[in-house]
Amino acid sequence: MNITRENIDELNAVVKVEISKEDYSPKVEKILKDYRKSANIPGFRKGHVPMGLVKKQYGQAVLVDEVNKLLQENLNKYLTEEKLDVLGNPLPKEQADFDWDKDDYSFEFELGLSPKFEVDLKTKEPITHYQIVADDEMIDNQVKTIQKQYGxxxxxxxxxxxxxxxxxxxxxxxxxxxxxxxxxxxxxxxxxxxxxxxxxxxxxxxxxxxxxxxxxxxxxxxxxxxxxxxxxxxxxxxxxxxxxxxxxPAELNQELFDKLFGEGNVTSVEELKEKIKEDAENQFKQQSDQQLLNDVTEALIEKTKFDLPAEFLQRWIMVSGEKQLTAEEAKEEYEKSEKGLRFQLIEGKLIQENELQVQLEEIKDLTKDRIKMQMAQFGQMDPSEKDLEDITARVLSNQDEVKKLSEQVMSQKVLEFYKENVNLEQKEVTYENFVKEVYN
Structure with missing residues (x-):
């Protein structure tokens, strides 16, 4: 087997895979012999079917299957060994004169290559990092809402x-x-x-x-x-x-405080207001952080310029889904996803160059925190470590859940990385003013 590559330009290449009879013949012969032993063909005893008949009936199907397996296995191995960073998947080139009756085969694949670029985190204008505070009016309104709810x-x-x-x-x-x-x-x-x-x-x-x-x-x-x-x-x-x-309205007394926050955790109206402020600002922090991620994303996409193998990606989109798209539909789909792809490449480069990695213990810690929050909603304020470990183990036995949690941990790492390295400007605002500035 021989694999060669021709670089068309910085973003496009063609890989040629040549497979000879010696590469696939031993495996095909073994499979056909196994077929012969178990084939049930009228007129012949089991295990005594002539090999010529077996080859005539099954030969080409086995050949095609084995050549395709060799092709995919060795193409993937080549891309890994050559450290080729490809976008999408290799696209097979059409060959009008291809003939399965020959002994040797040649296949060509188009590749879309990931662009080379540098990421500069220092934007010309600082990016606003909002610090959202709960003002007295908001806290007082929340107290009234609680009194009404429990009244x-x-x-x-x-x-x-x-x-x-x-x-x-x-x-x-x-x-x-x-x-x-x-x-x-x-x-x-x-x-x-x-x-x-x-x-x-x-x-x-x-x-x-x-x-x-x-x-x-x-x-x-x-x-x-x-x-x-x-x-x-x-x-x-x-x-x-x-x-x-x-x-x-409910009275602001110890009975109400215990019902809201557990026995003895809040003992006065002042502590109640502090707790409301703390809880509200924790929630606001999530919104502030998400807005920071959005703003940094937009800034990096705008600042980091590079070309993509657009024509290749549109052809790949045409054939990669459950249903084949027209050229116009694929172009429209590409234009919708181009911005996301650009940031995916930028973020991936930052993660790789700065060695941002997710550890299993970090996934476990996040899972435990989520479980504690859920249990607290049902009044279980202090679960045992054994209960937490048991539930965490059950959650992490689901690979889809592990993947989702891993992405969340990485997102938090990227956020902290931005906070340390991006040119930020802190701005303290009330929630009302935050909404006006960001969404209006």
Missing amino acids: KLVSKEEAAEGDLVAGTFKNEEEGIENTTTFPLDKLKGKRNLNKFVGAKVGDTITLKTKSLFEDDHDLIEFLKVEHDKAHGLDVEVTFEITEINQQE
Whole structure:
């Protein structure tokens, strides 16, 4: 067997694989002999079928299969030994005069080569690294939300702003009849609210569905009308009040603190607010870090210029999926994925050159942290080390899960690498201002 390469340019090459009879013949002969021993052909005893008949019936199929195995095995070995960094997979070149009846074969494959480039992390303008803080207003609102969530309902005879009302919406012609409960805060406009304020259990109120709620989608939930019907629905409905409740906020006491954070972990309103601030800013950190990754990615793609073997990649996309694409579809798919491919190459180079590696212990630590968080949601604040080890072992027995966790660990390593090496500018903002700057 002989393998040679011709470099067309820096991004494209053709590999030629020549296979002679001596390369495949011993294996083909052995397989055919085994076939002869077990073949069931009418008119012949098992094991006594003439070899000529076996070759005629199975010979070419076995030959093609063995040559293809040799071809793939040796081509992959060649790419590894030559340390060729290829994009996509080798594409076989069409050979109009190819003949399986010959003894020796020659195959050609097109290669798309990975470009050579350098990555400079020092951008001209610094990249903003947001430090999102929870301000007093946000913390106070969260305290009110907790009090409301853990509060109790007190039955009333007369409705006031902020109450919950239960009753039945009706409109016979439209087939609307639904018993529901909704907060008066959901109503749109003072006119609708005033119809309820002062109303009593047993009263029937007439309403227009148009602009009844702040969001038309609430008509789907409270009137049980179909989605398409809810938008622009303009009919008259009645609502008979069967129950009125006021939501009394929970007291900020030790019982509530223990219910929220475990016994004795929070003992005062000040500690509650500190805990809310800490939890909120931990969540904000994830958003801030993700935004930093996005911004560094964009900056590196913009700054790091190199060519790709675009024509090769488009031909590869045409044939690499479950369904063959047209040239136009493949071009469109390539244009969609080009940016991601460029960053994949940039990130891969940074990982390799800076020896960023994922260790098994790091995957285990991440898995344990995730398990602790999940258990805490169900009130198990202090699981034993044995329980953690057992659950971790079960999770890591799933190879797909290990791959996913490994990617997350590497993503965190890349993020920390950026924080240490990229030209960053720290900026402290509230969450509200972060959203305005990033998403508006």
